[in-house]
Amino acid sequence: MLLNVIKKSKKLQGDNKTLVLNIFLAFLIKGGSLFMALFTLPAYMKYFDNKAILGVWLTIVAVLTWILNFDLGIGNGLRNKLALPLVKKDTQSIKKYISSAYILLTAVAVILSIIGYFVVEFINWNEFFNLDTKYISNAVLLKAVRIVLIGMLIQFVLRIITSILYAMQKSFVPNLLQLCSTILLMVFIYGGLIIGMENIGAEENLIRLAYANILTVNLPLLVTTLIVFRTKLKGSFPNIMYFEKEYAKEIMNVGLAFLWLQIIFMIIYNTNEFFITWLVGADSVVEYQVFNKLFTLSGALIGLALTPVWSAVTKAKAEQNFEWIRKLNQILMALGGIGFVCGFLLIPFLQPIVNLWLGEKAIEVNYMYSFIFAISGGLFLWNRIVSTMCNGFGELKMQMIFLTLGAILNFPLAYIFSLLFKSYIAVVIANIISLLPYCIVQPIFMSRFINKKCAENIEMKKEYEESSITAK
Secondary structure (H helix, E strand, C coil): CHHHHHHHHCCCCHHHHHHHHHHHHHHHHHHHHHHHHHHHHHHHHHHCCCHHHHHHHHHHHHHHHHHHHCCCCHHHHHHHHCHHHHHHCCHHHHHHHHHHHHHHHHHHHHHHHHHHHHHHHHCCHHHHCCCCCCCCCHHHHHHHHHHHHHHHHHHHHHCHHHHHHHHCCCCHHHHHHHHHHHHHHHHHHHHHHHCCHHHCCHHHHHHHHHHHHHHHHHHHHHHHHHHHHHCCCCCCCCCHHHCCHHHHHHHHHHHHHHHHHHHHHHHHHCCHHHHHHHHCCCCHHHHHHHHHHHHCHHHHHHHHHHHHHHHHHHHHHHCCCHHHHHHHHHHHHHHHHHHHHHHHHHHHHHHHHHHHHHHHHCCCCCHHHHHHHHHHHHHHHHHHHHHHHHHHHCCCHHHHHHHHHHHHHHHHHHHHHHHHHCCCHHHHHHHHHHHHHHHHHHHHHHHHHHHHHHHHHHHHHHHHHHHHHHHC
C-alpha cells in the first residue's frame, strides 16, 4: 500500500502532490505515535510504584502545558503571514517576520518565567495536588514544578519552528517531532528501569523525570531549528537587527484573533466534563466519554488530513490559485458530508462495539442519545473542515462573531436543558445549538467568497488576453 501511494503521488503535480504527501505522512507518523502511546502509561506505572505520585506528574505536565496555548497567537500569526513571502522568495520579509516573532515570544517567555518562578513558591503544592507529605514533600514538588515550568517556557520559544514548517508546507514534521520526543522519553524511562532507577526513591525519580522532560521535549525542536536555518532558510536565523514593530504588529493582529478563537472553542467543547459534573454528577462523565469518543472518532481521523490543508490554502491564496482552492473546498465538503452520514450508520452497531470495547464495564446504549451524539460528532467534524479553510484564508471575522455568540450561549443553554432533561445529554444539546448557526452560515459565505475570487481571476485573464491581442 505504501509503495502504491508513493507511485500515485509521483503522478500528481504542484500543490496537489505536496498536500497528498503531507496527509499520507501525517497518518503514517500518527500511527507511530499511537503505537508508542501503548507503552507510555505502562512505563510510567513501572517508573512510579505509587499511582498518586504518577497522577501528580501527569497533572503537573497537563496544567503547565496550558501555557503553550497562550503564546498570544504569535505562532499561528507567523504561520499565516510567512506564506506570501515564502512564495515570493522575499528574503527580507522572511527575515523580519521570523526575527520579530522569535523576539516577541522570547520577551513573553522571560516575563512569564520571572513571574512564574516566584509565584509557584507561594502555593502549597501538596494541598493543590491533594497529596500527603509522606509520599513527597512540598519542597520536592515545588522543585519539580519549577523544572517543568522552565522546560515549557523554553519550548514556548523553540516551538515557533513548527509554525515555520507549516508555512513551508512541511506539516508532517511537527508530528514527527512529537513522536521523537515520546521515543526519547521512553528510552529514558526504560533505561532507568533497566539500571534499577525505580529503587532510588519517588522524590529523586520525580526530579530526574522533570529534567528528562526538558531534554526530550526541547532537543528535537532545537535540532530541527538548527537544520532548517542552516538549509532551507539559510541566512534567515533570528536576529534582533531584523526586528520591526510593523511586522510584529501584523503577526500580533492575526495571532490575537486566532488566540481568541482558540479560547472560545475551548469554552464550547473542553468544558463539557466540568459542566456535566456540576449540573448532573461526576458519574455521568463516564457515559458521556464513551459516546463522545466513538462519535468524534471520524472527526479526529479526518483532522489529521486537515493539518496540512490550512497552510496549503494560505499558499494557494498567495499565488491567487483560487480554482485549486475551490476544488479542494468541494472535496472537503463532500468528505464532511460522508463523515456526518457515517455517524448515523454507526448507531445500529453501537451496542456490539461498546460490548467489545469495554467488556464487563460496557454500558447499555441509549439510542436516542446516540442520535444526538451523531449530530454533535457531525457538527464537530464540519466545524473543523470549515474553520480550517477560513484559517487558511485568514478570514476570521465570521468565526469570531458566531463562535463568541456560541460560547456565550453554551452554559445558559446547558443549565436550562439540564433542568428539563435531568441528564448529561443537556450539555451535548447545548453544544449543538451553540455551533449550528456558524456551521450553516460560514460554509455559504466561504463558497460565495471563493466563487467570487475565481470569477475575478477569469475576468483578469480575459482582460490580459484581450490586451495581448490588441498589442499584437
